[in-house]
Amino acid sequence: MPSLLLYSPGNFSQGGIQMFRMACSQARAVVRAVAVFLTLVAGTAAGTTTINHQYAPATINPGDISRYTITIGNSATVPLLNAAVTVIFPVQTTIAATPNVSNGCSFAGVTATAGDNKVVLTGGTIAQRVGVTDGQCSFQVDVTATAPGNWVATIPANTTPDPLTSGYRAEENSVAIFNTTPANATLSVATLNPPTGAKSFSPSSVRAGDATTLQIVLTNPNTGASIPLTVLTDNLPLLGVNQMTVANPANTSVSCNGSGAVPGSLSATPGAASFSYTGGTLGYNAGGNASCTLTVRVVVPGLSGTSQVFTNSLTSGAIGNTRALTSPAFSGNLTVQTPIGMGKSFSPTTVSSGQASLMTLTLSNLSTSNPLTITSFTDAMPAAL
Structure with missing residues (x-):
């Protein structure tokens, strides 16, 4: 392990002060190198990462659209590479017919298919911390649901994602880094009466x-x-x-x-x-x-x-x-x-046996809009007539 001997600058000449500054710069470089070395040897990331997700609006009517957002944070002073996220929604929540994807984390692989109930992201990059501000990026997609209820999507902690498993993983200087707390997001669907x-x-x-x-x-x-x-x-x-x-x-x-x-x-x-x-x-x-x-x-x-x-x-x-x-x-x-109207009458209505009576048949069209064509007519009279 290198050692460093420091002197009071009050005893230095101008040239001595310059040498002192150079020594300090070298010391800082040594400290950084040691930190990187220890990180690589120990396999532990120096920074932390977080992942959160939410719906906006969080409550919708059945069939309406909600904007789903994943936000990833990075406290390390280097970018996180090869970021991967899988979110499997409850079956009641699906990607909207028009997904309207916004890929702010530059994921190389994006699977967000209309009608499906999952998002699979691979090959993302999360910017490093600058000063006291953590690096951050977001991914967004439109989702929908029709069944009333509260539908919770979970990104578990310390879980490597794959197409069938929800989780989040990235790499800091080739060291795997995960979220240490789970993230939940709830989409509430109101109850409506049918038409x-x-x-x-x-x-x-x-x-x-x-x-x-x-x-x-x-x-x-x-x-x-x-x-x-x-x-x-x-x-x-x-x-x-x-x-x-x-x-x-x-x-x-x-x-x-x-x-x-x-x-x-x-x-x-x-x-x-x-x-x-x-x-x-x-x-x-x-x-x-x-x-x-x-x-x-x-x-x-x-x-x-x-x-x-x-x-x-x-x-x-x-x-x-x-x-x-x-x-x-x-x-x-x-x-x-039926549009056919029919009337029948006898005159006289009472006769002696063998005496004739005039039978009158009246056919009428009761339709208010169509003519009536009579194709045939048969009157089967009683046997006595």
Whole structure:
């Protein structure tokens, strides 16, 4: 071990002072070299490193986006190299459809796949401490969740990460260095009520071949959150051989109210047995009754018998939405009657045996919009006539 003998500078000449300064500089170099030597021999890092993570916002509505941030600190006077981090989220938390990655730690390998529940980072560099300020960098990605609850992600202490194991590791002068305390981050997902629906026909009773207006009202019962919709498909009812279809013209309309409402698009082709609604958003209001109203004209061209009731139903979950809320089933009824009116009379109504009476048959078209073509008519009279 080198030794150093110091003298009081008060006894030095100018040249002696210069020699004293050189000796001090050499001493500092020796101390630094010894520190590095001891670090390498002992396999112990001189600095410490920390890792923390958080969500912003920490509480979201189902299906909303939260910005997830990993922050790494370095107290060493040299950069940390080969930094690696794996975070495996609870299955309820996934990378957003658009990850929107920000790689402030220069990770060479970044795995953050939309729909997956993990982040795998390798080959990062964490800057060294400057003065009294630790080096620091961050990695960010957008995440989402739909299931209500508190979902905790943990980066454990002293754990080497791999694609299946959460952890953090870096290297200081080729010596492995870890976080010594675990880091937890909680994403809370609020509970929302599902959208509801109601159906009605106006008029609710029509003649076969006459159009009626089908109205669907979609309601958001929540007072502080909108519900973005994906798709709603209404398959019109088939009763026996008689199919309800979109009328010509369809005369579709969409109207919405409430904060954040978006009308979306209602697509209905005349003659089709279904129609669809896409891209809308149910707004919200203080009363919990913001809604979107859809209308489309429909018709039942043919009928079996003199009257049939057509039930138009949407099953549970039919109101598709980005919040994964399951809507209850709902339906509406339309009564369809024959457009043929018939009357029969005799004059006189009472006769003696063998005496003639005039029978009058009256056929009428009860439709308000379509002509009625009679193709054939047979009246099977009683045997006595």
